[in-house]
Amino acid sequence: MASDMFKGRTAVVTGGARGIGLACAAKIAAGGGRVALWDRDMDRAKQSAASLGDAIAVEVDVTSEQSINVALAKTEKDLAAPDILVASAGITGPNATVIQYPVDAWKQVLDINLTGVFLSNRAVAPGMVKRGWGRIVNIASVAGKEGNPNASAYSASKAGVIGLTKSLGKELATSGVLVNCVAPAVVKTELFSQMTEQHIQYMLSKIPMNRFGEVDEVAEMVAWLASPLCTFATGAAFDLSGGRATY
Template sequence: MDKQQTAIVTGGAQGIGRAVAERLASEGLRLAIWDRDRALAEETAREIGGGAFACEVDVADWASVEAAMARTRGEGGAVSVLVNSAGVAGSNGPLAAYPVDEFRRITEINLIGTFHVNRAVVPAMTEAGYGRIVNIASVAGKEGNPNASAYSASKAGVIGLTKSLGKELAHLDIAVNCVTPAAARTRIFDQMKQEHIDYMLSKIPRGRFLELTEAAAMICWLCSAENSFTTGAVFDLSGGRATY
């Protein structure tokens, strides 16, 4: 990868986002760690080094995203890579009893937040004629997990948004793809009931959860200049659960 590239990783302070940020930094990119947890994002940026810096941002808030983008361009210059990993699982429960405000909150972070972040980076990428975007969806967006209607619906929306944007920008050297991971052991598990965690594990033919380094390997290739043809695509990381 070109060592002059700057990459934004949302939700980059922990989990899949941090694993991706660490790998991109090891390949010479300068990292902008976007996260709601300012202290953790700053700690992550210090540990990654290489000029990495943190931006406190709420992806569900367009003004917050605009401010983070302005700061990122001021400190890191042109942004050529975006990995959008910010997201929440929310609570588990049947749709008929699901809290209306909770459904809206999950959708605003996972789907509207994805729109905001993509919206922020695309104009400059279009002007430059180059960019790589990877949105983190979920196998739940393909299959629909029971008692997780808000999460499943929001991640299905991320898949649709990615396909649409990939086609819009296909005439340029801008690749827009998404990945659909099965569950990995991150802090997002803290938001879930144990029976839901057990359900997810039971559905994975490999019989284990996704490793963060495995996710980072695929995502970082999608961010590379080598990925010059594939766009608007969905890459499976579900351990055999979904093969389409």
């Protein structure tokens, strides 16, 4: 990918302070793009933005429409209107059976992982449509396709992200705005701290390559989907699973 692939483009990355979001932001910044890291952890977001060059940290609660609107206005003021959205903010939630799953935890996972993606997509899409160009890449998961036991809220939320992506991609198919999602198998990030060791080993056992994904591997695929090179893919879920998902 050319070193100036994102020159003149502005990207919003939710959950951009760390993990997959930060790796995606770094890839876009390396291609000459301006990046707004939307995150609730401002200390970490500011540190990450400082490492990227032409980047800013914007405090946001992705579950709040008002917070997202404020973050969008700040991004437009301090950088420019976003051409690219990478919706990466998410949590895993507890590992528990459906029968034992706490209702409050269920609501929190769905609120952040699904409603947060919906609100982010909904906020940036009108401007992209008006300008006639945009790329939205949502971070889903293979769990949204297959369902992981003891992770029902996470699996359901990521299945919802896939469905949302398909719907919005079709709605905007003739607008110049392409909407896709990436469905990785488990990627080693700080989210591991939210999982039990038993659950981590279960997920590893499902991957034929017998290793976890790396954030930079996800960022490579996201960067292509967010770039002008992607021209005929929309409403699609791209697997990145070390052989786990082959359909």
